[in-house]
Amino acid sequence: MKHLAIRRWLTAAAWLACTGALHAAGIxxxxxxxVTVTLAQSPQRIVSLLPSLTETVCELGQCHRLVGVDRYSNHPASVRKLPQTGGGIDPNIEAIVALRPDVVLMATSSRGVQRLEALGLKVLALEPKKSSDAQRVMGKLGQLLEVPDADRIWRAIDAGVAAAAQSLPPGARSLRVYYEVSAGGYAAGTQSFIGEMMARLGVQNIVTPDLGPFPRINPEYVVRANPDLIMIGTRNVQGMEQRPGWVGMRALREQRVCVFTEAESDVLVRPGPRMAEAARVMARCISEKGLR
Known part of the structure; x- marks a missing residue:
């Protein structure tokens, strides 16, 4: 019995020592x-410079840790009251420093990373571009914020996307779709998270894989492809019918065009926790315009 008690004590001591070492090492x-970023403890003051990262922090139940956001972060509504610190392309360095953040979340393509680090701030650069990236980023932020059920939250999001796909009839698989993401003819390619969403919903993307995730498409390319359905945001739709040859395309002739509101477009173009909502928006478009 004495030896058993000693072994138990040694086991408990080893566990406590291991736990203490992990705590001492920080996060x-x-x-x-x-780049490996080390923090002494989970950050309590966070500046987020990418809407999808802002939304992920809030989806993990940690919105209260945000002390500043970029000018485009607008969901959930509570973040609109926070100080704005510029955008990903043009972050307001002085405003960020003044907020005394424990960590700054920003895209890898964002400017200002090196300057912020030179000023002694911790920077975590995360930029989801695909669905798998959004899942990975949620896991990393869950680790950063010490939220243990990040995987469960992601599984619920993914189940929502699957449910939206199951809501569509088999006839959706024959639809050929063009999705215009932004002005200037930038389209959602098959390798983008939007293209992946289209594939999960069963429709065919007219943009071929070799063109990359978000290629700039010549208007004539779309005319030659003659899609059954066009998806476009209200910000880009003006002048669409004046594009060379477009008025003769089936989608325009038969009014098979979904024009997404600004709010819907925000949901659709952000690879993050609202992807299930994005799938429902897209599925509704397919049902109402593509399958009539």
Missing amino acids: QITDDRG
Whole structure:
């Protein structure tokens, strides 16, 4: 009995020592640059400079840790009251520093990373571009914020996307779709998270895989492809019928065009926790315009 008690004591002591060592090491996250960022403890003051990251922090139930956001972060509504610190392309360095953040979340393509780090701030660069990236980013932010059920939250989101896909009849698989993401003819390619969403919903993307995730498409390319359905945001739709040859396309002749509101477009173009909602928006478009 004495030996058993000693073994139990040694086991407990080893566990406590291990736990203490992990706590002493702090939290270490390797970001999308391949840089390992170390924090002494989970950050309590966070500046987010990418809407999808802002939304993910809030989906993890940690909105209260945000002390500043970029000018485009507008969901949930509570973040609109926070100080704005510029955009990903043009972050307001002085405003960010003044907020005394424990960590700054921003895209890998964002400017200002090196300057912020030179000023002594911790920067975690994460930029989801595909569905798998959105899942990975949620996991990393769950680790950063010490939220243990990040995987469960993601599974619920993915189940929502699957449910939206199951709501569509088999006839959706024959639809050929063009999705215009932004002005200037930038389209959602098959390799983008929007293209992946289209594939999960069963429709065919007229943009071929070799063109990349978000290629700039010549208007004539769309005319030659002659899609059954066009998806476009209200910000880009003006002048669409004046594009060379477009008025003769089936989608325009038969009014098979979904024009997404600004709010819907925000949901659709952000690879993050609202992807199930994005799938429902897209599925509704397919049902109402593509399958009539």
